[in-house]
Amino acid sequence: MDFATILQVLDSTVRLATPLLLACLAGLFSERSGIIDIGLEGKMLAAAFLSAAIAATTGSVWWGLLAGIVGASLMSGIHGLASITFRGNQLISGVAINFLASGLTVLIAQDWFGQGGRTPSLMGGGRFESITLPLAETLRPVPVLGPIYAELISGHSILVYVAFLMVPATWWVLFRTRFGLRLRAVGEAPEAVDTAGVSVIGLRYAAIAICGLLCGLAGAYLATGLQAGFVREMTAGRGYIALAALIFAKWRPWYALYACLLFGLLQAVALRYQSIDLGGVVIPVQVMDALPYILTVVILAGFVGKAIPPRAGGEPYVKER
Amino acid sequence: MTDPAPAIELKGISKAFGPVQANKDISIRVMPGTIHGIIGENGAGKSTLMSILYGFYRADAGEVWINGNKTEIPDSQAAIKAGIGMVFQHFKLVQNFTVLENVILGAEEGGLLKPSLAKARGVLKHLAEEYELSVDPEQLIENLSVGHQQRVEILKALYRQADILILDEPTGVLTPAEADHLFRILDNLRKEGKTIILITHKLREIMEITDTVSVMRRGEMTATVKTAETSPEQLAELMVGRKVLLRVDKKPAAPGETVLDVDNLRHVDRHGVERLKGVSLQVRAGEILGIAGVAGNGQSELLEVLGGYAEGTGAVRLRGQEIALAGRGSDGQARRARSIAHVPEDRQTEGLIMSYTAWENTVFGYHHDPRYQSGPLMNNALIREEAAGKMERFDVRPPDPDLAARNFSGGNQQKIVLAREIDRDPDLLLVGQPTRGVDIGAIEFIHQEIVRLRDAGKAILLVSVELDEILSLSDRIAVMFDGRVMGERRPDETDQTELGLLMAGVTERPEGDAMSAIDRSLEAKETREAERHG
Numbered sequence: 001m002d003f004a005t006i007l008q009v010l011d012s013t014v015r016l017a018t019p020l021l022l023a024c025l026a027g028l029f030s031e032r033s034g035i036i037d038i039g040l041e042g043k044m045l046a047a048a049f050l051s052a053a054i055a056a057t058t059g060s061v062w063w064g065l066l067a068g069i070v071g072a073s074l075m076s077g078i079h080g081l082a083s084i085t086f087r088g089n090q091l092i093s094g095v096a097i098n099f100l101a102s103g104l105t106v107l108i109a110q111d112w113f114g115q116g117g118r119t120p121s122l123m124g125g126g127r128f129e130s131i132t133l134p135l136a137e138t139l140r141p142v143p144v145l146g147p148i149y150a151e152l153i154s155g156h157s158i159l160v161y162v163a164f165l166m167v168p169a170t171w172w173v174l175f176r177t178r179f180g181l182r183l184r185a186v187g188e189a190p191e192a193v194d195t196a197g198v199s200v201i202g203l204r205y206a207a208i209a210i211c212g213l214l215c216g217l218a219g220a221y222l223a224t225g226l227q228a229g230f231v232r233e234m235t236a237g238r239g240y241i242a243l244a245a246l247i248f249a250k251w252r253p254w255y256a257l258y259a260c261l262l263f264g265l266l267q268a269v270a271l272r273y274q275s276i277d278l279g280g281v282v283i284p285v286q287v288m289d290a291l292p293y294i295l296t297v298v299i300l301a302g303f304v305g306k307a308i309p310p311r312a313g314g315e316p317y318v319k320e321r
Numbered sequence: 322m323t324d325p326a327p328a329i330e331l332k333g334i335s336k337a338f339g340p341v342q343a344n345k346d347i348s349i350r351v352m353p354g355t356i357h358g359i360i361g362e363n364g365a366g367k368s369t370l371m372s373i374l375y376g377f378y379r380a381d382a383g384e385v386w387i388n389g390n391k392t393e394i395p396d397s398q399a400a401i402k403a404g405i406g407m408v409f410q411h412f413k414l415v416q417n418f419t420v421l422e423n424v425i426l427g428a429e430e431g432g433l434l435k436p437s438l439a440k441a442r443g444v445l446k447h448l449a450e451e452y453e454l455s456v457d458p459e460q461l462i463e464n465l466s467v468g469h470q471q472r473v474e475i476l477k478a479l480y481r482q483a484d485i486l487i488l489d490e491p492t493g494v495l496t497p498a499e500a501d502h503l504f505r506i507l508d509n510l511r512k513e514g515k516t517i518i519l520i521t522h523k524l525r526e527i528m529e530i531t532d533t534v535s536v537m538r539r540g541e542m543t544a545t546v547k548t549a550e551t552s553p554e555q556l557a558e559l560m561v562g563r564k565v566l567l568r569v570d571k572k573p574a575a576p577g578e579t580v581l582d583v584d585n586l587r588h589v590d591r592h593g594v595e596r597l598k599g600v601s602l603q604v605r606a607g608e609i610l611g612i613a614g615v616a617g618n619g620q621s622e623l624l625e626v627l628g629g630y631a632e633g634t635g636a637v638r639l640r641g642q643e644i645a646l647a648g649r650g651s652d653g654q655a656r657r658a659r660s661i662a663h664v665p666e667d668r669q670t671e672g673l674i675m676s677y678t679a680w681e682n683t684v685f686g687y688h689h690d691p692r693y694q695s696g697p698l699m700n701n702a703l704i705r706e707e708a709a710g711k712m713e714r715f716d717v718r719p720p721d722p723d724l725a726a727r728n729f730s731g732g733n734q735q736k737i738v739l740a741r742e743i744d745r746d747p748d749l750l751l752v753g754q755p756t757r758g759v760d761i762g763a764i765e766f767i768h769q770e771i772v773r774l775r776d777a778g779k780a781i782l783l784v785s786v787e788l789d790e791i792l793s794l795s796d797r798i799a800v801m802f803d804g805r806v807m808g809e810r811r812p813d814e815t816d817q818t819e820l821g822l823l824m825a826g827v828t829e830r831p832e833g834d835a836m837s838a839i840d841r842s843l844e845a846k847e848t849r850e851a852e853r854h855g
Contacts, residue, residue: 178429178437185415185426192413195375196427196477197398311416319377 003144007151009268014156015226016271017264018163019044019218019235023242024249024256025163025170026214032174032251033207034187034312038094039079040215041239042101047072047219049105052119052230053112055126061224064126068223069216075101076212084204087316098239106232119223119230128157128225159221166214170253183207187310190317200317218242237293244296250307266292326389328353328485328516329374334383336369343369345540347383351533353484356507356517358527358548361537362560362760363731367520370537371487375407376400387485401428403485406478410490412470416463420456420473421445424480441480448479452509453502466843468499475506486510487518492526496615497788497821498839504530522761524553524567525789536560561762571772574796577606578640580780581627581749586635586646588622596622597633598804604749604780609771611795611812612784615824619804620784621666624753627782628663629653630671639749657686662742664735666753666784672738673726680708680722683741715740716766732763739767743774750774753784768794788817802826803846 055064
């Protein structure tokens with residue numbers, strides 16, 4: 001395996017990790033506030049569809065991005081209404097959102113475009129173009145560092161950079177600001193927040209709103225950055241993988257980055273090497289494709305250390321006497 | 322000079338929850354710089370009243386005046402703004418936050434944390450010196466003892482510049498020495514002009530620290546008196562509405578042969594933590610052995626192993642006959658067959674099935690008795706009939722066997738459990754926290770029943786975190802700390818102070834400050850636990 005191949009795999013890792021990372025951070029905000037969110041998948045899917053549909057119709061990816069964010073936020077709003085205001089079961093609400101998105105996207109897409117539940121392929125201004133960072137070509141001849149800069153760091157769409165910058169931003173918000181302190185507190189001990197005179201409901205809706213925004217970015221990136229248009233079920237379980245990454249990362253932003261990169265790497269390897277020959281034993285492509293999901297199952301089954309979730313997660317807050 | 326305005330004045334406060342009138346036309350005046358006690362049985366409306374004052378509920382009628390100004394308190398924010406701080410019975414702390422983070426939560430200076438933390442660090446240092454309220458500001462709450470966690474709650478209120486402090490049952494979770502320290506803190510606060518409302522059901526605390534006291538009964542304020550001009554007996558009578566015997570009336574014990582012999586009993590819980598580290602004790606017929614200790618030092622596990630809920634190692638003999646501690650024949654059914662009855666610590670999860678009727682609950686555990694069988698079916702008519710008799714004898718109110726267990730008050734639920742266990746005439750009664758959450762009137766009855774059983778020549782092992790209860794009921798007292806018996810004492814040869822030291826693991830009376838000896842002992846225990854987990 002030469003250096004160029006490794007770079008290609010890593011480059012593809014970064015692209016594939018981006019939607020996972022955005023969804024994972026979305027889940028982080030939600031779950032740190034005590035709202036368990038298995039609806040990441042559905043929100044991403046809704047955002048992917050809306051962004052592709054609007055981008056295809058208007059020809060502008062920015063309108064598409066906005067529509068994606070609005071779509072995911074609406075889904076988030078439903079989850080919030082059900083689990084915060086009406087104190088419903090958060091798991092059931094999340095599952096409902098996944099079903100809703102899965103069915104509605106295909107139905108509307110078919111009705112709208114008549115192409116078998118997909119949107120037309122996006123072209124030109126309907127997609128996020130890759131950005132060439134300054135001096136990328138000038139530095140390319142520099143050994144090792146040159147190609148890393150030009151191939152790996154430069155040449156991604158804007159949303160990739162946004163996703164990676166969201167990691168330090170999330171860390172800073174969570175651990176250095178008043179909002180972050182309150183957000184973490186409301187996921188651990190909402191009664192402490194309530195008795196301190198801060199609104200539990202307000203904080204949780206704020207978290208849900210951020211979650212919707214980030215899911216919107218994730219979905220829009222899938223349909224307008226990573227691929228060129230929406231196809232049915234295009235999220236392909238990425239919402240659940242992001243959830244697994246979140247648990248793996250123990251609800252911490254930097255660990256979330258590492259976990260998502262790991263999942264991205266597995267996906268990239270599966271894409272690059274359709275089958276691997278290990279000294280006579282050929283690992284079939286299906287096994288490679290399944291790797292990220294197998295790892296997800298392993299993590300969710302709790303094989304990876306002890307992850308302590310936010311203490312008030314999944315519990316609707318009811319004032320006690 | 323005119324009198325200053327009252328720090329708090331409540332005028333005609335009423336609050337109903339559906340058909341239940343929790344507060345009925347309540348008025349109090351509390352003068353600044355005093356400690357005012359509010360005493361009453363469970364459900365008398367004390368907590369509702371304080372929740373109204375702290376903005377958790379809105380009163381149906383009535384007015385709140387703070388420092389002579391009529392004040393609306395629609396939410397906790399408004400209460401904090403009015404200078405009211407509340408220390409809840411169950412602490413409202415974020416366990417994995419530091420002390421500082423907990424203190425500033427909701428009272429931050431700006432959008433960023435750094436300046437708030439720096440300011441709080443300074444204020445806490447000042448408060449620690451002024452009021453003996455020292456805690457390590459950088460420590461996580463989950464690493465602090467209960468007493469220190471309570472200090473954090475008080476610091477939270479003071480940091481928000483509270484002039485009026487409400488404490489709801491503050492000593493329920495403290496060792497006597499910790500409670501003494503809390504009272505010193507309260508005394509310091511009073512000297513600084515703070516106003517304190519102390520809600521409790523413990524008469525001794527009211528007498529010890531308050532200036533004035535109000536008594537509540539069934540949602541009404543029955544009296545407000547100066548503490549110096551009243552007596553525990555009078556307060557108890559005002560609380561219950563009839564004369565109450567505060568001292569347990571019992572003859573000296575006439576112990577017979579050894580019934581229960583526990584030798585080097587050990588128990589490891591499912592987290593791998595050793596909860597019983599070689600406990601040895603004996604209980605003789607016609608004797609009550611009281612186990613004193615702060616909750617969480619192995620008393621619960623002792624009851625569970627003896628009662629057949631948990632497995633252990635070591636030796637337990639009943640009248641000289643070995644009892645299985647693990648595997649077959651070690652379950653609760655086998656224990657009952659050996660005439661061991663058990664009144665568990667938590668009646669709601671272990672003693673009763675809350676959604677089942679009283680008559681069903683009077684037979685659980687004994688339902689295999691051939692007497693209750695009728696072919697393949699149960700003889701429900703007989704069980705129900707006997708239940709009515711048991712309920713009458715144990716004064717369960719209302720005496721309705723068809724009512725679900727959850728519809729009885731705490732005291733009456735406990736009487737149902739006692740009726741079931743005592744009615745079988747056991748040789749040994751294991752009883753945990755017999756009067757937790759039980760009204761004074763019912764406490765009197767339950768204590769009399771336990772003493773009656775003793776006088777009938779039965780052996781009784783009593784576990785309670787209420788030191789008063791241990792002292793007044795027991796014929797001998799064993800104090801547990803960190804899974805061991807620290808020592809045995811006779812109630813007439815010891816006092817709260819000595820027991821309190823034993824409960825904190827201090828076996829010899831220290832020369833200097835008792836509190837620092839206790840702190841050292843508790844810190845050593847925490848270090849041991851941290852090492853075990855690490």
